[in-house]
Amino acid sequence: MDNLQVLSQPSLVNSGNAERSRSVSFSKLIPRSFRKPSGSSPGAEIVAGSTSLAEGAETGEALDSEDPSRGTDPQVTEEQLSEATPPQQVSPDLATPQTGKLSARLKKMFKSGSKTPDREASETPDSTPEIRNDEKGESEQHQALEADEHLQTIGTPIGRARSPSTPIMPSHVLQSKLDNTYSPNQPVSSIKDGSRSAVDRRNTRSDTVRSSNPYFACQGLPPHALSSQDFDPANVSNSTRYDDSTILMTPPPTSSTGATSYFQNEYRNNSNKSLNDINENEEVEEFKSSGPVDYPPTPKSPAERVASAPTVPFSRSSLSPQIFPEKMIPSPLIIVNANSSDFSEQNGMPPLPPPAIHELSEESEASPVKPTLRRVASEPNALKKLPAPALAAAAKSRGRHSGSAPLSSSAMTSPTTEFPADFDEPQRSRRLRNKSFSSKFKEVIVGPKSFEKIKLLGQGDVGKVYLVKEKETNRLYALKIFSKAEMIKRKKIKRILAEQEILATSNHPFIVTLYHSFQSEDYLYLCMEYCMGGEFFRALQTRKTKCIEEEDARFYSSEVTAAIEYLHLMGFIYRDLKPENILLHKSGHIMLSDFDLSVQAKDTKNPVVKGSAQASMVDTRICSDGFRTNSFVGTEEYIAPEVIRGNGHTAAVDWWTLGILIYEMLFGFTPFKGDNTNKTFSNVLKNEVSFPNNNEVSRSCKDLIRKLLIKSEGKRLGSKFGASDIKKHAFFKKVQWSLLRNQEPPLLPVLTENGYDFTRLSSNANKGTVKKESPSTHSGVVDAMAEQEKIMFEEQVERDDIVSDDDPFHDFNSMSLMKQDNNSLIYGDNNSYGKISYTPNQNRSRSNSHRFFKR
Numbered sequence: 001m002d003n004l005q006v007l008s009q010p011s012l013v014n015s016g017n018a019e020r021s022r023s024v025s026f027s028k029l030i031p032r033s034f035r036k037p038s039g040s041s042p043g044a045e046i047v048a049g050s051t052s053l054a055e056g057a058e059t060g061e062a063l064d065s066e067d068p069s070r071g072t073d074p075q076v077t078e079e080q081l082s083e084a085t086p087p088q089q090v091s092p093d094l095a096t097p098q099t100g101k102l103s104a105r106l107k108k109m110f111k112s113g114s115k116t117p118d119r120e121a122s123e124t125p126d127s128t129p130e131i132r133n134d135e136k137g138e139s140e141q142h143q144a145l146e147a148d149e150h151l152q153t154i155g156t157p158i159g160r161a162r163s164p165s166t167p168i169m170p171s172h173v174l175q176s177k178l179d180n181t182y183s184p185n186q187p188v189s190s191i192k193d194g195s196r197s198a199v200d201r202r203n204t205r206s207d208t209v210r211s212s213n214p215y216f217a218c219q220g221l222p223p224h225a226l227s228s229q230d231f232d233p234a235n236v237s238n239s240t241r242y243d244d245s246t247i248l249m250t251p252p253p254t255s256s257t258g259a260t261s262y263f264q265n266e267y268r269n270n271s272n273k274s275l276n277d278i279n280e281n282e283e284v285e286e287f288k289s290s291g292p293v294d295y296p297p298t299p300k301s302p303a304e305r306v307a308s309a310p311t312v313p314f315s316r317s318s319l320s321p322q323i324f325p326e327k328m329i330p331s332p333l334i335i336v337n338a339n340s341s342d343f344s345e346q347n348g349m350p351p352l353p354p355p356a357i358h359e360l361s362e363e364s365e366a367s368p369v370k371p372t373l374r375r376v377a378s379e380p381n382a383l384k385k386l387p388a389p390a391l392a393a394a395a396k397s398r399g400r401h402s403g404s405a406p407l408s409s410s411a412m413t414s415p416t417t418e419f420p421a422d423f424d425e426p427q428r429s430r431r432l433r434n435k436s437f438s439s440k441f442k443e444v445i446v447g448p449k450s451f452e453k454i455k456l457l458g459q460g461d462v463g464k465v466y467l468v469k470e471k472e473t474n475r476l477y478a479l480k481i482f483s484k485a486e487m488i489k490r491k492k493i494k495r496i497l498a499e500q501e502i503l504a505t506s507n508h509p510f511i512v513t514l515y516h517s518f519q520s521e522d523y524l525y526l527c528m529e530y531c532m533g534g535e536f537f538r539a540l541q542t543r544k545t546k547c548i549e550e551e552d553a554r555f556y557s558s559e560v561t562a563a564i565e566y567l568h569l570m571g572f573i574y575r576d577l578k579p580e581n582i583l584l585h586k587s588g589h590i591m592l593s594d595f596d597l598s599v600q601a602k603d604t605k606n607p608v609v610k611g612s613a614q615a616s617m618v619d620t621r622i623c624s625d626g627f628r629t630n631s632f633v634g635t636e637e638y639i640a641p642e643v644i645r646g647n648g649h650t651a652a653v654d655w656w657t658l659g660i661l662i663y664e665m666l667f668g669f670t671p672f673k674g675d676n677t678n679k680t681f682s683n684v685l686k687n688e689v690s691f692p693n694n695n696e697v698s699r700s701c702k703d704l705i706r707k708l709l710i711k712s713e714g715k716r717l718g719s720k721f722g723a724s725d726i727k728k729h730a731f732f733k734k735v736q737w738s739l740l741r742n743q744e745p746p747l748l749p750v751l752t753e754n755g756y757d758f759t760r761l762s763s764n765a766n767k768g769t770v771k772k773e774s775p776s777t778h779s780g781v782v783d784a785m786a787e788q789e790k791i792m793f794e795e796q797v798e799r800d801d802i803v804s805d806d807d808p809f810h811d812f813n814s815m816s817l818m819k820q821d822n823n824s825l826i827y828g829d830n831n832s833y834g835k836i837s838y839t840p841n842q843n844r845s846r847s848n849s850h851r852f853f854k855r
């Protein structure tokens, strides 16, 4: 008899009734949770979750929630959680920094149609609930959209969080509502067969949690979470903690010193964030403090934007040592635009002739601007127009800067000489060559213009993902595009760099392949394998029961285990496993995506083989042994207890999330979901997992789930040898781990007749033509989106060696995958898309499967 506690299924009830959208953005909670004291000094904010990484890393100990001696469990009652006064919101006014590139980025962003922070602040609800529903604020912007109106009539907002600057509901979503056929990227709310419960499920799922720990927001912080560096108790009183009036009303100082301290204080205000985020802030701060620099206004139309690329003048006065540090020799293009022989001399270069292209205007003298290193360089013709002496200086400078040979004298005979071919060498910066993935990649061979946008696939927390067709090959890709200004504003620079690094480093059949990555002046691009099957979450939702059979769950969980094992071997902790981040390739196999929350262990170690010759196991846990990180990240219903406790977590969080995932696949809901976030967290910390009694799930499966959901990470399955512990569990007994790719997937995404299959299209005039999204009648929003997309798909690639060292995206490499690493060799070319349905795979052998009866 299975001694299971039978659940009366409150979760099912909750999931049906809860009004919350799944798109809660925790990152916006941070300032709200810890408001700036009225009239107090700006530094008087409390710090949460700022446990020193070193502290945890040093000990490397596993945490035990049941061990009171550690003093880490806040021991909070449910009442406390639900009664906790909702802290109010403050929006750190990032629109007003007076210095550095940040200011320019933000200006650009606001000019291109984003909300101003002021507006954002004014839109902030007076007394928001503790966990803000992003949709609430954003829906105001989107009310004009039919989709929202329709969804409001059924009482549900559209599910996924969208960034405030992108109030978009693509027309294909509207269209898809009318269609019975499921489209992988359509909201579940529009799936007819899913009926109301599908809508509810979709909308009761909370989104990815990033950084601020709302648990601590209402509980106060445990002492370990306050680092002395960030928290000065003398400056904080409980009565003032949640008052943000000062920060909203006090304009930031204009002097650079004042600005620096203002930003420091502002960071302090945000310092309840995780350590990762604090580092992120520091990174931005460094960037911002590069001097009081103003930027020219961004032209409004895309045509102007593109055309204006080489026209940025600069003034001598802007060349402060701060901006042009010794080590950073200006690129040749800067020299061309300079009207300063002094400057050339200062930098050991021959005097320059008068500018050949753009005269320094009076206006620009009056309003000195920082030379925009990359803008000019991104214009291909700008190079060709260089006068010979400038070219020589440029070559000299370049030689010193990147180590390449200076130009030959023959290349400098004509004032308008073409650049010799060898001048383009090397385009890869030294930093790319030093990366572990450098041999997989070569110089980027594509740019935004190489792709034709087909449709918006999805929009996550910070990025927009487009289905695109490479013009030259007709091959389909998923192109994830991030706005740099948005990344700076949201302090996500490190996250995107981590995502690029992980995608570029990985080479695994169950991890989405990165083919190209590059940046333009305003955007960052990740060009990935297109997964025609869309999110696994949606495949689950299209099923009547919202769940799958145990045999099928075994298939998906084994592939997920293999992918996580690989990530752990590489020293990465994934941290955001959930059905939304598992994409289905058209082959039906899974592909993990979305690595912006992942983190790489410092000092990654090699795996170790342990045990006897007969029963040896590879210890993958050791790869990140001793590494603890303390960010408050994850997805509410998937978050592990140690993350909620906030005193550091390890790779074991991924095994916890695997347990939740298997549970959700089998039962259609997650095990700890509560009426609100705090209740969910309280359940995670205190409740034991229980199983509904109306589901036929084997003992071994329940045992696996229970062992993965052990609250003490030191006792959790996987804590001894990592993935090997999981792989040898009885539930996976029959799995052939080496042949996972040869297994027949349970569900196959199949293209309906409306789809596009480029291989089947004949070579007539229609070949390669795709039906693009038709503009909707909501012209304002559509115009803004079209404007933004035009820029996204028109800007020039900025090569690595052109991006200056002080640029926050300096480490975002522009590169293309070498042919031999092309995963299409494994899966076949990706050239069809459209509405799909999932059909059970008839080829799938059921010989191993057997029905389980309740015992």
Ligand SMILES: Nc1ncnc2c1ncn2[C@@H]1O[C@H](COP(=O)(O)OP(=O)(O)OP(=O)(O)O)[C@@H](O)[C@H]1O
Pocket (backbone or CB within 6 Å): 185, 208, 457, 458, 459, 460, 461, 462, 463, 464, 465, 478, 480, 512, 528, 529, 530, 531, 532, 534, 535, 580, 583, 593, 594, 595, 596
């Ligand atoms: N390779 C891909 N193939 C098909 N669709 C994709 C692909 N990558 C992303 N998508 C779609 O785009 C959506 C958003 O992508 P993603 O989750 O990577 O963005 P994000 O900004 O990182 O989101 P999050 O808020 O979850 O971090 C996904 O949910 C998925 O529907």
